[in-house]
Amino acid sequence: MRLGIVTGKIWATRKDASLDGIKLYVLQPLDYLLAPQGSSLIAIDAIGAGEGDTVFWVGGGDATLAFDGRTIASDASIVGIVDSVHTEPDVM
Amino acid sequence: MRLGIVTGKIWATRKDASLDGIKLYVLQPLDYLLAPQGSSLIAIDAIGAGEGDTVFWVGGGDATLAFDGRTIASDASIVGIVDSVHTEPDVM
């Protein structure tokens, strides 16, 4: 998974039926120091995140697992809201 | 998912049977400001998009989900036409 921040939303009337009722967020990936890293993408939301939330998200073929059983046409899914990140630079 | 714009079409008489009757579009990926980003690719269309449409698309192993049940030899699928993108730069 990667960290990210929800920065916007996509509106789409015509879309695959599996996406009906699913929020489509613009997500800016972040590194573990919470600095932007890489390009924004569109992610579906599995846990009730909102704009401005720092989240972690799953990419690729496992993104749809967040909605058990339901098969959704997506490849990026927000699966958690980050409370805090703790890192130990000493271990390096 | 990523944004993109449909810029062309591929014709292919000899192809995997799973692709019969499926449109093969040339797709230029876009960033969330709708500027071109990365290389063009070939995507199948799941929702009736046409050349010039701004769309969002699924890549990798989930691309075939767009045609529920039907297994298609593809790794990129257009799953929605974008009405509008709203971003909040203030959240960063």
Next chain:
Amino acid sequence: MRLGIVTGKIWATRKDASLDGIKLYVLQPLDYLLAPQGSSLIAIDAIGAGEGDTVFWVGGGDATLAFDGRTIASDASIVGIVDSVHTEPDVM
């Protein structure tokens, strides 16, 4: 999917049994203007392509779909021979 041109072949006597009787081609990826793009890779052939053919191919977890039902140890599969590419630069 991506475009590519078949530039060579791999011979391998000792290989996973799922690859027996399958052609292993060296494939140079091409952009939509048919210029080389990225590094060559090895792809299996699902449709009877040959050296010199301009093809399109599926990468990643869906590559094996080309042989319905049969599970093959591959991650890139040629699924069509390109007749022509039509692009509309005006849409950008």
Next chain:
Amino acid sequence: MRLGIVTGKIWATRKDASLDGIKLYVLQPLDYLLAPQGSSLIAIDAIGAGEGDTVFWVGGGDATLAFDGRTIASDASIVGIVDSVHTEPDVM
């Protein structure tokens, strides 16, 4: 798989139910000489690793295999603790 070192931990109260009770580690990928390589990511732990451990991990669609049968919303999973790496530069 890739090598990595566990450098931190993520706390998240609100998350996908499949992640309950699962440790979420910050992981710095390493090359085979154990030097940092690429960006940190978040991985789940399948084998009881801890901060400071040199591990190897699985990415992408297979990361969830580490918990047989259980489907987890993740795309990176620590699957082993490295005892030693032996390389033969002479073979190149």
Next chain:
Amino acid sequence: MRLGIVTGKIWATRKDASLDGIKLYVLQPLDYLLAPQGSSLIAIDAIGAGEGDTVFWVGGGDATLAFDGRTIASDASIVGIVDSVHTEPDVM
């Protein structure tokens, strides 16, 4: 698939049970001219390769296919030993 050369081995006592008895090789990817290309990774061996062998390997979600039926926590698998590579530069 990509070409590669087996340059070393990883020892790991504590690992996911699915990896018991499986060899974990350090693999240097090669281009089709057999020159090193990209970073080393760890691959499981499906066909009895050894250090110094020039092989081809499957990455991503299909890597586990090499052990039909058996689900292994891996994302890279050696599936063949290369006898020879033949390329036709004239086709470009």
